[in-house]
Amino acid sequence: MSTIDTRPSDNGRGSAAWSGSWTHLSVDRRSPSYCRVTFDHPPINTITATTVAELAELVGLIEQDPDLNVVVFDSANPDFYLAHYDIENDPSRTAALGVGPTGMHAWLDLLVRLSRAPVVSIASIRGRARGSGSEFVLACDLRFASRENTLLGQFEVGTGVVPGGGPMARLSRLVGRGRALEILLVADDLDGPRAEQYGYVNRVIADGRLDAEVEAIASRLARFDHHAIARTKSYVDRVTLPADSEFPPALADFFQMLGLPRQQEQSARLQALGLNTDSDLERRLGQRVVESLPDA
Amino acid sequence: MSTIDTRPSDNGRGSAAWSGSWTHLSVDRRSPSYCRVTFDHPPINTITATTVAELAELVGLIEQDPDLNVVVFDSANPDFYLAHYDIENDPSRTAALGVGPTGMHAWLDLLVRLSRAPVVSIASIRGRARGSGSEFVLACDLRFASRENTLLGQFEVGTGVVPGGGPMARLSRLVGRGRALEILLVADDLDGPRAEQYGYVNRVIADGRLDAEVEAIASRLARFDHHAIARTKSYVDRVTLPADSEFPPALADFFQMLGLPRQQEQSARLQALGLNTDSDLERRLGQRVVESLPDA
Amino acid sequence: MSTIDTRPSDNGRGSAAWSGSWTHLSVDRRSPSYCRVTFDHPPINTITATTVAELAELVGLIEQDPDLNVVVFDSANPDFYLAHYDIENDPSRTAALGVGPTGMHAWLDLLVRLSRAPVVSIASIRGRARGSGSEFVLACDLRFASRENTLLGQFEVGTGVVPGGGPMARLSRLVGRGRALEILLVADDLDGPRAEQYGYVNRVIADGRLDAEVEAIASRLARFDHHAIARTKSYVDRVTLPADSEFPPALADFFQMLGLPRQQEQSARLQALGLNTDSDLERRLGQRVVESLPDA
Numbered sequence: 001m002s003t004i005d006t007r008p009s010d011n012g013r014g015s016a017a018w019s020g021s022w023t024h025l026s027v028d029r030r031s032p033s034y035c036r037v038t039f040d041h042p043p044i045n046t047i048t049a050t051t052v053a054e055l056a057e058l059v060g061l062i063e064q065d066p067d068l069n070v071v072v073f074d075s076a077n078p079d080f081y082l083a084h085y086d087i088e089n090d091p092s093r094t095a096a097l098g099v100g101p102t103g104m105h106a107w108l109d110l111l112v113r114l115s116r117a118p119v120v121s122i123a124s125i126r127g128r129a130r131g132s133g134s135e136f137v138l139a140c141d142l143r144f145a146s147r148e149n150t151l152l153g154q155f156e157v158g159t160g161v162v163p164g165g166g167p168m169a170r171l172s173r174l175v176g177r178g179r180a181l182e183i184l185l186v187a188d189d190l191d192g193p194r195a196e197q198y199g200y201v202n203r204v205i206a207d208g209r210l211d212a213e214v215e216a217i218a219s220r221l222a223r224f225d226h227h228a229i230a231r232t233k234s235y236v237d238r239v240t241l242p243a244d245s246e247f248p249p250a251l252a253d254f255f256q257m258l259g260l261p262r263q264q265e266q267s268a269r270l271q272a273l274g275l276n277t278d279s280d281l282e283r284r285l286g287q288r289v290v291e292s293l294p295d296a
Numbered sequence: 297m298s299t300i301d302t303r304p305s306d307n308g309r310g311s312a313a314w315s316g317s318w319t320h321l322s323v324d325r326r327s328p329s330y331c332r333v334t335f336d337h338p339p340i341n342t343i344t345a346t347t348v349a350e351l352a353e354l355v356g357l358i359e360q361d362p363d364l365n366v367v368v369f370d371s372a373n374p375d376f377y378l379a380h381y382d383i384e385n386d387p388s389r390t391a392a393l394g395v396g397p398t399g400m401h402a403w404l405d406l407l408v409r410l411s412r413a414p415v416v417s418i419a420s421i422r423g424r425a426r427g428s429g430s431e432f433v434l435a436c437d438l439r440f441a442s443r444e445n446t447l448l449g450q451f452e453v454g455t456g457v458v459p460g461g462g463p464m465a466r467l468s469r470l471v472g473r474g475r476a477l478e479i480l481l482v483a484d485d486l487d488g489p490r491a492e493q494y495g496y497v498n499r500v501i502a503d504g505r506l507d508a509e510v511e512a513i514a515s516r517l518a519r520f521d522h523h524a525i526a527r528t529k530s531y532v533d534r535v536t537l538p539a540d541s542e543f544p545p546a547l548a549d550f551f552q553m554l555g556l557p558r559q560q561e562q563s564a565r566l567q568a569l570g571l572n573t574d575s576d577l578e579r580r581l582g583q584r585v586v587e588s589l590p591d592a
Numbered sequence: 593m594s595t596i597d598t599r600p601s602d603n604g605r606g607s608a609a610w611s612g613s614w615t616h617l618s619v620d621r622r623s624p625s626y627c628r629v630t631f632d633h634p635p636i637n638t639i640t641a642t643t644v645a646e647l648a649e650l651v652g653l654i655e656q657d658p659d660l661n662v663v664v665f666d667s668a669n670p671d672f673y674l675a676h677y678d679i680e681n682d683p684s685r686t687a688a689l690g691v692g693p694t695g696m697h698a699w700l701d702l703l704v705r706l707s708r709a710p711v712v713s714i715a716s717i718r719g720r721a722r723g724s725g726s727e728f729v730l731a732c733d734l735r736f737a738s739r740e741n742t743l744l745g746q747f748e749v750g751t752g753v754v755p756g757g758g759p760m761a762r763l764s765r766l767v768g769r770g771r772a773l774e775i776l777l778v779a780d781d782l783d784g785p786r787a788e789q790y791g792y793v794n795r796v797i798a799d800g801r802l803d804a805e806v807e808a809i810a811s812r813l814a815r816f817d818h819h820a821i822a823r824t825k826s827y828v829d830r831v832t833l834p835a836d837s838e839f840p841p842a843l844a845d846f847f848q849m850l851g852l853p854r855q856q857e858q859s860a861r862l863q864a865l866g867l868n869t870d871s872d873l874e875r876r877l878g879q880r881v882v883e884s885l886p887d888a
Contacts, residue, residue: 120773120777141769141770141773141777142770142773142774142777142778143770156524156528157520157521157524157525157528158520160520160521160524161524162524162527162528162531163528168528168531168532168535169531169535172532172535172536173535173768173769174768174769174770175768176469176470176471176495176536177437177469177470177532177536177537178437178438178439178470178495178497178498179495179498180532180536181416181437181438181529181532182438182498184528184529184532185416185437185438185517185520185525185528185529186438186513186516186517187520188516194499196789197492197499199768199770199771201770202770202771202774203786203789217778220750220778220780220882221777221778223882223885223887224749224750224752224777224779224885225749225752227849228748228749228752228753228754228849229749229777231754231842231845232748232749232754232755232760232776232777233773233776233777235754235760235761235838235841235842236760236764236769236772236773236776238838239760239761239764239765239834239838240764240768240769240772241769242535246531246534246535249531250527250528250531253527257523257524290516290519293519293520295519452820452824453816453817453820453821453824454812454816456816456817456820457820458820458823458824458827459824464824464827464828464831465827465831468828468831468832469831472765472766472767472791472832473733473765473766473828473832473833474733474734474735474766474791474793474794475791475794476828476832477712477733477734477825477828478734478794480824480825480828481712481733481734481813481816481821481824481825482734482809482812482813483816484812490795493788493795538831542827542830542831545827546823546824546827549823553819553820586812586815589815589816591815
């Protein structure tokens with residue numbers, strides 16, 4: 001596999017790199033220590049090969065910035081934070097992403113590097129985050145979610161495949177065996193209060209106060225000493241982060257299962273029902289995923 | 297120790313084995329992918345050597361069935377899910393159970409194998425599950441409990457012995473050190489809401505809706521792809537299951553302590569108070585266990 | 593480093609050692625199996641080198657007492673359980689504490705030994721416990737807190753240093769990565785209900801019932817068999833306690849950062865604002881710590 005093809009790194013370019021030509025997100029460098037990233041990929045913020053490439057580049061900038069303390073990830077779409085992965089009917093685009101600096105596939109690589117970066121990453125969640133969208137928020141350090149307007153889930157098993165981006169490793173440590181197995185195997189949506197109860201998110205915040213509270217937390221972190229944050233986080237990392245070796249086998253399973261004929265029929269049924277569009281299926285995917293089953 | 301003496305295995309017998317002559321439980325194979333097991337051992341669903349032998353056989357069937365996705369364990373007695381172990385005044389019966397395929401005592405063996413089976417096991421809990429009853433639900437993958445009618449606990453330390461069936465290993469990982477130590481050392485009952493808050497169960501469900509909600513979850517799982525379930529569970533297993541070596545030492549302690557003269561006096565006092573019968577003692581065992589203490 | 597200088601051990605002195613001349617706490621040996629320790633170091637129960645020396649001696653007594661089942665730690669000051677560490681403007685006093693029997697600095701040593709002692713330690717929390725005060729309660733086995741009158745936190749990162757007494761190791765295992773990172777990096781106070789929700793404490797109890805409920809739990813534990821408690825706890829210890837090697841690096845970071853010129857200026861600003869006194873700063877330290885930042 002080739003090394004991931006990203007745009008030039010930040011070496012020698014300074015903050016100009018941050019205001020690059022992003023297409024699936026926007027970046028607002030509010031101060032040297034505080035950056036806000038907003039997902040904006042209409043209609044429902046699916047994650048595609050392009051999103052992965054842009055996030056990989058962004059994580060590279062985050063890792064190398066000596067002044068940055070905190071990055072907040074939010075969404076321009078109040079109903080969809082990050083819908084899930086969209087293979088764009090062309091698995092070769094995803095395969096072509098190649099591997100990142102850790103030697104893992106670009107998606108696993110950027111999640112692992114974000115988790116280890118000497119920066120506090122915050123997912124400010126409003127709307128739906130399922131599949132790889134859930135995997136992204138699980139790789140962030142802190143997760144705050146709208147009490148009234150959040151749906152989180154790993155729906156993959158409901159479509160016949162293993163989740164590929166590491167939720168078995170991350171959810172098991174975050175919410176414990178019983179609740180991780182429920183989330184992954186029952187594969188239904190969790191609303192905000194249930195996600196909070198299970199520990200899937202740090203806590204929910206009333207929708208009308210979410211932005212202000214996350215802003216207050218981020219502004220506070222932006223003022224703290226970078227070294228104190230980075231060192232303290234590194235000690236938590238040692239105790240809580242999965243070994244890199246846990247991730248690739250499940251992704252290999254995911255790709256292998258995705259290639260099965262039955263899975264292509266399954267994908268076709270889901271698309272016919274409205275997958276990847278702003279449809280009722282997407283709004284109630286946890287519940288409706290069963291409609292795509294062979295015997296439905 | 298001899299190998300556990302179970303009835304003939306499923307080899308070559310097909311589904312007939314499932315409808316065998318169970319005495320402490322009933323088995324309803326609702327479909328090739330869905331099985332329901334109901335504990336029914338009057339008066340209070342104690343676990344005896346016979347129950348262990350039947351569960352060991354059942355787990356063997358579960359492990360070997362290529363079509364099975366989900367097994368739900370419920371109780372015919374709304375007040376007692378599984379009361380606790382009953383040594384039947386004859387420890388030799390329990391000792392004679394021998395070891396199972398893992399090389400561990402039959403009780404540890406069947407719990408470990410159930411946890412690893414490529415099937416989703418669900419404890420649908422109504423009533424009391426203490427001691428080995430609690431150990432059984434802890435070995436299931438998912439635990440749903442009646443909000444109004446659940447009492448869970450490990451009362452063993454209150455009677456002077458170490459819990460033998462693995463709750464130190466399982467509870468510590470499920471609810472964390474502080475709450476595990478409280479459950480195990482204070483040894484009192486937890487009601488449904490407290491069990492949910494601590495993570496002892498996935499969540500509570502209003503008693504009137506428990507059966508329907510568990511049925512909906514099981515029916516959903518029954519329709520999913522077996523391989524996707526089995527592979528996904530296997531990745532969670534790697535992160536969350538205790539090493540086999542954690543279990544035998546505590547069971548050896550349990551048997552050793554059980555043989556002490558002081559413990560036989562303790563057992564006699566508990567029996568005089570109503571142990572193993574549908575008594576007020578059994579209904580409030582967490583609270584009343586102190587009445588059996590030597591200085592009570 | 594020299595071995596910690598404590599007063600004579602309990603060898604040959606019996607219970608007389610328990611009623612020694614404590615200055616920052618009082619000890620009430622209610623029965624051979626039950627001891628209550630009350631922090632009483634006006635005005636706000638800061639932890640100083642003297643407190644550490646007394647706690648180290650106390651832990652030695654706890655470890656060696658064959659009859660003791662339970663120790664409850666409470667506070668004579670309803671507003672401050674244990675404020676935090678006070679370096680007394682003289683870091684050499686803290687450095688002079690030396691190492692304990694584990695070979696670690698006296699503070700780490702006594703926390704590690706308390707965690708491993710064959711006795712149930714209970715923090716009955718009313719008021720504020722921040723920094724090393726939080727580290728102490730995290731090293732106790734059980735934590736019960738006043739619902740209305742509790743503030744817990746690790747404010748160290750807000751002052752530019754890494755927490756030194758092990759909360760990265762302990763909180764990560766107790767509350768999971770996301771919530772541990774929030775507590776440690778955002779460095780704000782958690783009130784009782786939030787601490788309960790996160791698993792930072794076992795549970796909160798209405799302030800008016802806290803003392804009676806903890807007393808009931810302790811009295812119950814005092815009646816149980818010592819060996820059953822000790823053995824059961826030892827099995828939980830194996831699964832849940834951090835390796836000793838996790839602790840010293842963060843404490844070394846703490847001391848190194850404390851010696852930086854910028855940190856001495858920071859300390860001076862905090863003292864000018866009221867640190868170590870019964871001040872509004874101390875009452876709202878989580879919120880107000882930002883006022884001491886260089887650019888405030």
